[in-house]
Amino acid sequence: MEYANPGDVKEIMDLYEQVIEKVNKTSVRLGWNTDIYPSISFVNEAISNGEMCILREDGRIVVAAVLNREVNPEYDEIKWEINGPKERISTIHALAVLPDKQGDRVSYIMLKDIEDICRKRGDLAIHLDVIDTNIPAYKLYTRSGYKEIDCIKMYYEVVGTREFRMLEHVL
Numbered sequence: 001m002e003y004a005n006p007g008d009v010k011e012i013m014d015l016y017e018q019v020i021e022k023v024n025k026t027s028v029r030l031g032w033n034t035d036i037y038p039s040i041s042f043v044n045e046a047i048s049n050g051e052m053c054i055l056r057e058d059g060r061i062v063v064a065a066v067l068n069r070e071v072n073p074e075y076d077e078i079k080w081e082i083n084g085p086k087e088r089i090s091t092i093h094a095l096a097v098l099p100d101k102q103g104d105r106v107s108y109i110m111l112k113d114i115e116d117i118c119r120k121r122g123d124l125a126i127h128l129d130v131i132d133t134n135i136p137a138y139k140l141y142t143r144s145g146y147k148e149i150d151c152i153k154m155y156y157e158v159v160g161t162r163e164f165r166m167l168e169h170v171l
Helices: 004-024 039-047 071-075 106-120 135-143
Strands: 053-059 058-066 087-095 127-131 147-158 162-169
Touching: 004 039, 004 053, 004 058, 039 053, 039 058, 053 106, 053 135, 058 106, 058 162, 071 147, 106 127, 106 135, 127 135, 135 147, 135 162
Parallel strands: 087 127
Antiparallel strands: 053 058, 058 087, 127 162, 147 162
């Protein structure tokens, strides 16, 4: 895993577009739309903040995700095992795998690398949310040791108010 640079923007956006195109043909119904999320401004901001993580295989980006400490206000209402301090809890956003690499375990490699980075910087936990229809992502996280803490309604601009499973991995 490495952090993306400005030269990676086009390839990251292509990855997200391919994922959206594939997912829109399934029951997952992420609701992602690159005009809103994950948008080019979202990707550029994540890169400039040093938060856009990518995994390359044979020279091409096969997984992308954002790792930071930004969360919706609803996260504060969850009874996490680790509630803080906030500066020692990371959050994974917009994790996506190139469609032709889905099922190849690259997402597990990416998660392991992210967890290693979080441990090295002294984080106590990783928190994240998974939209209720995204069963493949839910299985990835739970098989990787993430625990479902709650299931709540939460608002995101791109999908409106939907059910989200709130997951935690204690490091």
